Amino acid sequence: MPEKYDFDRxxxxxxxxxxxxxxxxxxxxxxxxxxxxxxxSPPAVLEALRERVDHGVFGYSYPTAxxxxxxxxxxxxxxxxxxxxxxxxxxxxxxxxxxxxxxxAGDVGDQVLSAVPVYPPFLTAPxxxxxxxxxxxxxxxxxxxxxxFEALEAAITPKTKLFLLCNPHNxxxxxxxxxxxxxxxxxxxxxxxxxxxDEIHCELILDADKEHxxxxxxxxxxxxxxxxxxxxxxxxxxAGIGVALAIIPDVKLRLTFxxxxxxxxxxxxxxxxxxxxxxxxxGASWHSALLDYLRGNRDLVIDTIRETPGLTTxxxxxxxxxxxxAADIENPGEFxxxxxxxxxxxxxxxxxxxxxxxxxxxxxxxxxxxxxIQKAMQDLP
Numbered sequence: 001m002p003e004k005y006d007f008d009r010x011x012x013x014x015x016x017x018x019x020x021x022x023x024x025x026x027x028x029x030x031x032x033x034x035x036x037x038x039x040x041s042p043p044a045v046l047e048a049l050r051e052r053v054d055h056g057v058f059g060y061s062y063p064t065a066x067x068x069x070x071x072x073x074x075x076x077x078x079x080x081x082x083x084x085x086x087x088x089x090x091x092x093x094x095x096x097x098x099x100x101x102x103x104x105a106g107d108v109g110d111q112v113l114s115a116v117p118v119y120p121p122f123l124t125a126p127x128x129x130x131x132x133x134x135x136x137x138x139x140x141x142x143x144x145x146x147x148x149f150e151a152l153e154a155a156i157t158p159k160t161k162l163f164l165l166c167n168p169h170n171x172x173x174x175x176x177x178x179x180x181x182x183x184x185x186x187x188x189x190x191x192x193x194x195x196x197x198d199e200i201h202c203e204l205i206l207d208a209d210k211e212h213x214x215x216x217x218x219x220x221x222x223x224x225x226x227x228x229x230x231x232x233x234x235x236x237x238x239a240g241i242g243v244a245l246a247i248i249p250d251v252k253l254r255l256t257f258x259x260x261x262x263x264x265x266x267x268x269x270x271x272x273x274x275x276x277x278x279x280x281x282x283g284a285s286w287h288s289a290l291l292d293y294l295r296g297n298r299d300l301v302i303d304t305i306r307e308t309p310g311l312t313t314x315x316x317x318x319x320x321x322x323x324x325x326a327a328d329i330e331n332p333g334e335f336x337x338x339x340x341x342x343x344x345x346x347x348x349x350x351x352x353x354x355x356x357x358x359x360x361x362x363x364x365x366x367x368x369x370x371x372x373i374q375k376a377m378q379d380l381p
Contacts, residue, residue, distance in 0.1 A: 005043075005286055005289045006291075007289070007290070007362060007363075008362050008363060008364065009040075009293060009362065010038075010362050010364075011038060011039075011040060013038065013364060017275075017375045019034050019036075019356070020033060020034035020036055020038075020358075021311070023337070023342045024342070027340075028340050029340055029341070029342050030340060030365060030368060030372065031340045031342045031344070031358075031371040032341060032342060032343050032355075032357050032358045032361070032366075032369050033237075033343050033344045033358060034117075034230070034344070034357070034358070034362070035170065035234070035239075035320075035321060035358055035360075036234075036237060036239045036240075037045060037320065037360030038360065038361040038362065038365070039237055039290070039360065039361075039362075040237075041236055041237045041238060041275075041276070042174075042236055042279060042282070042284035042286035042287075043280075043285040043286070044278050044279075044281075044283055045236060045238070045242050045275050045278045045279050045282075045283065046284070047278075047312060047318075048069050048274050048275065048278035048377075049271060049274060049275060049278075050198070050283075051052050052226055052271060052274040053268060053271075058210065058269070058270050058271070059266070059270070060267065061267070061269065061270040061273055061354045062098075062122055062357040063088075063090060063268070063270050063273050064273070064277070066277060066281075067273055067276060067277045067280075068088065070083075070280050070281050071083075071088060071245065071272060071280065072084075072085065074280055075247075078128065078203075078212075079212065079213070079214050079215045079217055080217070081201050081214055081216070082354050083247055083249070084249075086254075087247050087248055087249050088246070088247060088334060089245065089246040089247075089254065089257060089261075090243070090244075090245050090267070090268045091229075091244040091245060091261070091265065091268070092242040092243065092244065092265065092266050092267070092268055092269075093231070093233070093239075093242055093243075093244050094121075094198055094200050094229050094231055094233070094244050094336070095121045095125070096195075096244075096261065096265045096316060097124065097198075097227070097229040097244060097246050098121050098125040098164065098196065098198065098229070099121075099125045099128050099129055100257055100258075100260045100261045100265065101129050101162060101164070101194070101196035101227050101229075101257065102125045102126050102128070102129040102164075102196075103129040103260040104194075104256045104257045104259075104260040105131075105161040105162035105194045105196075105229075106131070106159070106161030106162065106361070107246070108130045108131070109130065109132065109159070110129060110131055110159050110160070110161045110162075111126075111132045111133070111134050111157060111160040111161065111162075112125070112126040112131045112132070112133055112134065112161070112162045112163075112191070112238055113134045113135070113136070113152065113155055113156060113160050113162065113163050113164070114133070114134075114135055114163065114164040114165075114166075115135065115137065115138050115147055115148075115152065115350065116135045116136070116137055116138065116350030116351065117138065117171060117172065117323070117346060117349035117351030117354065118164075118166050118169070118170070118349060118350065119166065119171060119349060120348045120349060121349075122164050122166065122198075123135075123349075123350060125164075127301075131161075131162075131217070132159070132264070133155075134155045134157075134160060135310065136138060136148055136151035136152045136154070136155045137151060138172065139151075140208055140314075142331075143175050143314050143315055144174070144314075144315070145172040145314065145323075146174070146176075146180060147176075147180060147183070149183055149184070149187060152184075152187060153187060153191075156187075156193070158190050159290070160191065160192060160193060162192060162193060162194045162195075162196060163184075163193045163194070163195050163196070164196050164198070165195055165197045165198065165215060166197075166198045166245075166320055167181070167197060167198070167199060167202075167215065168199075168201040168202060168204065168205065168212065168317065168318035169201075169318075170321055170370060171317075171319075171321050171323045171344075171346075171349055171351075171354075171356040172314065172320055172323045173211060173314070173315070173316035173317055173318055173319050173321060173322065173323060174213070174317055174318070175205060175207070175210040175317045176213075177210075177213075177316045178213055178218075181213055181215050181218060182218055182243065184215075185215060185218050185219070185222045185350070186219075188222075188225065189222065191223070193225070194226070194227065194253065195222070195225055195226045195227070196226075196229065197214070197215045197216070197226060197227070197228045197229065198229045199212070199228055199230050200229065200230060200231050200233065200234050200244075201234055201235075201318055201319045202214070202230065202233040203234075203287065204234060204235055204291070204318050204319050204320065205317070205318045206291065206294060206316060206317060206318055206319075207317045207318070210317050210318065211363040212318075213229055214302045215228070216228050216247070216249065220311055222365060223249045224250040224253070225250070225253070225279065226248075226249070227247075227248050227253065227257060228247040228248070228321045229245070229246055229377075230244065230245055230247065231243060231244035231245065232275070232279040232283075234275050234281060234319075235279070235285075235287060235290075236275075236279040236283055236286075238275050238276075238279065241269075241271060241272050241275045242268065242269060242272050243268050243269075243272035243273065243275060245277045248327060249268065249338060252352075262375070266334075273349060281358070286375070290296060290328050293363075294320050294359070294360065296363065296367055297359040297360070297361075297363060298316050298320075298322070298359060299311070300359075300363065300366060300367070300370070301316075301338050301357060301359050301366070301370065302315070302316065302322070302323045304373075305322070305324055305368045305370075305373075306373065308373065308374050309377065310326065310327070310329075310377045310380065311324055311325065311377060312324070312325040312326055313325070313377045320358060320359050320360035321356055321357065321358055321359070322356070322357045322359060323346075323351075323354055323355075323356055324343075324354060324355045324356070324357055325353060325354050326353060326354065326355055327353060328380075329353075329380075330336050331345065332345060332346070332353070332354070332355045333345025333346075333347075333355060334371060335376065336355065336372075336376055337374050338376075339373070339375065339376035341372045341373055341376075343355045343356060343357050343358075344356040344358075357369075
């Protein structure tokens with residue numbers, strides 16, 4: 001029998017400096033905004049961190065051979081992707097990886113392309129690195145968000161050097177299928193674009209009939225043009241620990257990427273490496289139980305929003321995030337905050353009129369948040 005994990009337990013994060021909970025520190029607010037979960041990390045991770053703290057020395061650290069081999073085994077078993085140890089570049093988070101990719105592709109003044117809506121660092125990283133952001137909108141096919149390939153191609157110019165891909169997608173919750181990824185990859189090859197693929201949600205697939213396909217596995221030609229970003233932080237709730245990795249098969253691209261972070265991006269800490277190894281090596285049972293719990297929360301959100309007049313939402317294939325359209329509400333983030341629910345306004349994602357809801361929390365708290373959302377809509381004039 002699998003071990004029982006208590007995802008219903010309320011953990012009060014007020015007063016801990018939590019970015020997600022900062023609006024709840026002194027107000028009656030249910031935080032459903034920032035994308036971390038309100039669950040304790042796996043017991044195996046907590047125990048490994050305790051042992052590392054008890055060791056008492058926190059000097060500069062490298063990843064151990066066991067951690068590297070654990071990463072290689074995981075990509076092979078989950079995605080039939082045979083990576084080499086030297087392809088891995090360790091990072092203190094995914095966002096530095098996005099910024100580094102922008103810096104590594106082309107020169108100052110060149111262009112970076114992405115599809116919107118997408119989570120905000122995709123929209124800010126190009127400017128940070130003195131690149132120009134180009135965007136094309138995702139499109140709805142029924143209830144399914146997908147790429148508008150004609151719009152993407154129309155947005156490409158001779159100065160476009162990089163495509164930023166989010167898969168599984170934050171905030172629309174899609175797991176892009178092989179055909180979609182192949183069409184996108186072919187487009188990037190035709191225009192000689194590097195792909196930076198943020199795949200941080202790859203282990204949060206909620207639909208049993210969906211699978212995550214790393215875009216770099218499509219062909220050797222695509223692999224040579226791809227920077228893949230992964231991390232245990234979303235799956236195992238380790239965002240505050242600070243550990244991620246880039247997988248870059250092409251040596252020239254890898255060296256350029258490494259040069260772009262040299263002397264600027266800090267190294268992963270001893271605790272980051274410790275947590276990553278424990279999560280990937282020993283977290284399988286907790287991970288399975290988490291996915292079951294998130295499916296229940298996902299279904300509760302979808303059912304509740306669909307029976308709430310004035311709101312529309314879409315199937316969530318992966319992540320713990322729901323993308324909700326509030327068509328008749330100006331500034332929906334502020335509107336729902338006044339009703340005691342903090343969610344992230346879609347304008348920051350390039351999707352004004354939408355709201356992103358995080359359902360990674362105990363179910364009773366989620367129910368209360370949804371009740372407040374429904375009441376706010378009922379009270380509209």
